[in-house]
Amino acid sequence: MTSPKKQIESHSLMPFIDLKAQLARLRSNIESAIKRVLDHGTFIMGPEVYTLEEQLKTFCEVKHAIACSNGTDALNLGLMAYQVGPGDAVFVPSFTFAATAEVVVWRGAVPIFVDVLESSYNMDPDSLEQGIRYAKSLGLAPKGIIPVDLFGQPADYDTIQSIAHKNCLWIIADSAQSFGATYKTKKVGNIGNIATTSFFPAKPLGCYGDGGAVFTNDDDLAVLIQSLRIHGQGKEKYDNVRIGINGRLDTIQAAILIEKLKVFPDELIVRQEIADTYFRGLQGILKTPFLQKDVTSSWAQYTVCLPETVCRKKLMEKLQSVGIPTVVYYEKPLHLQTAYRQYPTATGKGLPQCEKLSHVVLSLPISGYMHEAERIICALRKFI
Ligand SMILES: *Cc1c(COP(=O)(O)O)cnc(C)c1O
Numbered sequence: 354m355t356s357p358k359k360q361i362e363s364h365s366l367m368p369f370i371d372l373k374a375q376l377a378r379l380r381s382n383i384e385s386a387i388k389r390v391l392d393h394g395t396f397i398m399g400p401e402v403y404t405l406e407e408q409l410k411t412f413c414e415v416k417h418a419i420a421c422s423n424g425t426d427a428l429n430l431g432l433m434a435y436q437v438g439p440g441d442a443v444f445v446p447s448f449t450f451a452a453t454a455e456v457v458v459w460r461g462a463v464p465i466f467v468d469v470l471e472s473s474y475n476m477d478p479d480s481l482e483q484g485i486r487y488a489k490s491l492g493l494a495p496k497g498i499i500p501v502d503l504f505g506q507p508a509d510y511d512t513i514q515s516i517a518h519k520n521c522l523w524i525i526a527d528s529a530q531s532f533g534a535t536y537k538t539k540k541v542g543n544i545g546n547i548a549t550t551s552f553f554p555a556k557p558l559g560c561y562g563d564g565g566a567v568f569t570n571d572d573d574l575a576v577l578i579q580s581l582r583i584h585g586q587g588k589e590k591y592d593n594v595r596i597g598i599n600g601r602l603d604t605i606q607a608a609i610l611i612e613k614l615k616v617f618p619d620e621l622i623v624r625q626e627i628a629d630t631y632f633r634g635l636q637g638i639l640k641t642p643f644l645q646k647d648v649t650s651s652w653a654q655y656t657v658c659l660p661e662t663v664c665r666k667k668l669m670e671k672l673q674s675v676g677i678p679t680v681v682y683y684e685k686p687l688h689l690q691t692a693y694r695q696y697p698t699a700t701g702k703g704l705p706q707c708e709k710l711s712h713v714v715l716s717l718p719i720s721g722y723m724h725e726a727e728r729i730i731c732a733l734r735k736f737i
Contacts, residue, residue: 364676367718367725370555374722375620379612386608398583399604405611409566412614413542417575419567420602421582424529424551425452427565428499429459430600431525431547434577437462441496442488444522446476447686447698448707449501453527454687454696463493464696466688468704472643474656474714475508476500477706478516484699485520491697497523502531502541504642504682504716505557505650510536510544525549529565532558533621533651541651542568547578552602552610557624557651558617560606620721624652627719627726631655634730638737639663654682654716663737665715671736677729680716 376383390399402420409418421427437443439461445453447466457464465488468480481498488495498517500508508526517524524545528534532550534541542548550556552564567578580586585597628650632641640658644650659665669679686707687693698704717729 366673366676366678367723368720369678369680369718371718371720371722372554372559375613375616375720378722379616382612382615383609386612387605390605390608396604397601399607401604401607401611402602405602405607405614406566408611408614409542409568413540413548413568415540415543415548415568416570416572417568418542419575419578419582420607421565421567421600422602423563424527424549424553424556424565425456426598426600427529427549427551427567428452428525428527429456429598430567430578430581431549432456432460432462432497433581433597434547434574435497435523435525437496440494442491442493443496444476444481444484444488444498444699445687446501446503446707447688447704448474448683448710449503449527449687450529450683451687451690451693452529453499453501454693457499458696462496463488464693465493466686466693466696466698466704466707468699468706469503469710470509471706471710473506473509473645474503474642474710475506476513478509478512480699480704481513481516485516485522487697487699487701495520495522497525499525499527500545501527501529502534504656505531505534505653506642506644507531507534507536507541507544507648509645514545523547529553529556530653531651532556533617535649537647542566543570546571547574552606557621557653558610558613560609560613562603562606564602564606564610566602616721621651623721623723624719625649627723628652628655630726631657631717631719631730634727635733638734652719654680655719656682656714656716658710658713659715660737661713665713668736669715672729672732675732677725677732678718681714682716683714684711686711
C-alpha cells in the first residue's frame with residue numbers, strides 16, 4: 354500500500370481550525386485576564402461581561418449587545434422576546450446547523466424549512482415566499498424569519514427584508530457563523546430586528562467554552578432580553594416579572610473574549626487572504642464560494658462544491674493521507690433529519706438545492722493562523 358513516494362509525501366495532520374496557534378499568540382494575555390477574574394471573584398455577571406458588551410456594541414455599530422450563554426440560547430431569547438408559541442410558523446433554511454430550527458420547536462412553534470440558493474448557500478427568497486403561502490394553507494400564523502449567514506456570509510437581507518415587511522414578519526438573523534462580516538453598509542449584529550451570534554470555540558470569534566450574544570437596535574426588546582436572560586428578573590432582584598432562562602455568559606469567558614477581540618480584525622484579514630488564495634488557486638477544478646455584491650464574509654468555513662464526477666469520500670481520504678483535514682457541512686439538510694422530518698418544507702415536498710448541496714459540499718481548512726493554502730490547492734489539483 355504505502356510506496357516510498359507516498360511516505361515522503363505524508364504529513365502529520367494539520368488542524369482543521371488552528372486554535373493552538375491563536376492560544377500561543379494570546380496565552381499570556383489570556384492567563385492574566387483569567388487571573389484578574391479569579392482575583393475579583395465575580396464569576397457571574399462580573400465587570401468583564403459589561404465591558405465586553407460595550408465593545409461588541411462598538412464593533413457591530415449596534416445599539417444593544419447582550420452577552421449570553423451560547424448561540425442557541427441567543428436565538429431562543431429572541432423567540433421568547435417575540436412570544437413565539439403554538440400555532441406560529443417560523444421560517445428557517447434547511448441547510449444549517451440544527452440549533453436554528455431546534456429553538457423554534459422549543460417554543461412549541463413550527464419551523465418551516467426553506468430551500469437555499471445554490472450560489473450563496475443562504476436562504477432562497479423565492480422559496481421563503483412559497484413557504485409563507487404554504488404555512489398559511491396549513492392554518493399556521495407566519496410570525497418571523499430566521500435567515501442564517503452560512504459559513505460566514507450574510508444572507509440576502511434586502512430581499513428578505515422586503516418579504517418580511519410585506520408579510521409583517523420579524524427577522525432574527527442567525528449570525529452564529531458570520532460575526533465580523535458586513536452586509537453593504539452594515540456590520541453583522543446590526544442586521545434584522547434581532548441578530549444573534551455564537552462564541553463556540555470554533556466560530557470566527559470563539560471563547561473557551563460556550564458563549565453567545567444577542568444584538569438589537571430596539572430599546573424595548575433589549576430590556577426584555579436582558580430580563581429573560583436572568584430568569585425574567587424585574588427591577589428588584591427577587592421579583593421575577595416573567596418566565597426566563599439561565600442564559601448568562603460566564604465572566605471568565607467574557608474576559609477571554611475581550612482579549613480575543615483585540616486581534617480579531619487581524620484574523621479577519623488573514624482569513625480573507627486565505628479565501629483569495631483559494632479562489633485564485635482552485636478556479637476551474639471546483640466551484641469556489643460566491644459572495645454577493647458589497648458583502649464580506651468572516652469565512653467561518655471555506656466551503657467549495659465538488660464536480661459531481663468526483664467521489665467526495667475518496668477525495669477526503671486522499672487529502673487526509675497527506676495531512677489535510679476536510680469536513681462536510683452539512684451531510685444532511687435538516688428537513689431530512691430524523692427529529693425534523695415531521696415539520697413542513699416550503700414546497701410541501703423536497704428542497705432540491707439543499708439536497709444537492711449536501712452531496713457535493715466540502716469545507717477546507719481556514720483560520721487566522723493557517724499558512725498552507727498553497728499546499729492544499731496543489732493537493733486538490735492533483736487529486737481532482
Ligand atoms: C453554532 C451555531 C449555532 C449555535 O451556537 P452554539 O453557541 O453552539 O449554541 C446556531 N446556528 C448556527 C448557524 C451555528 O453555526
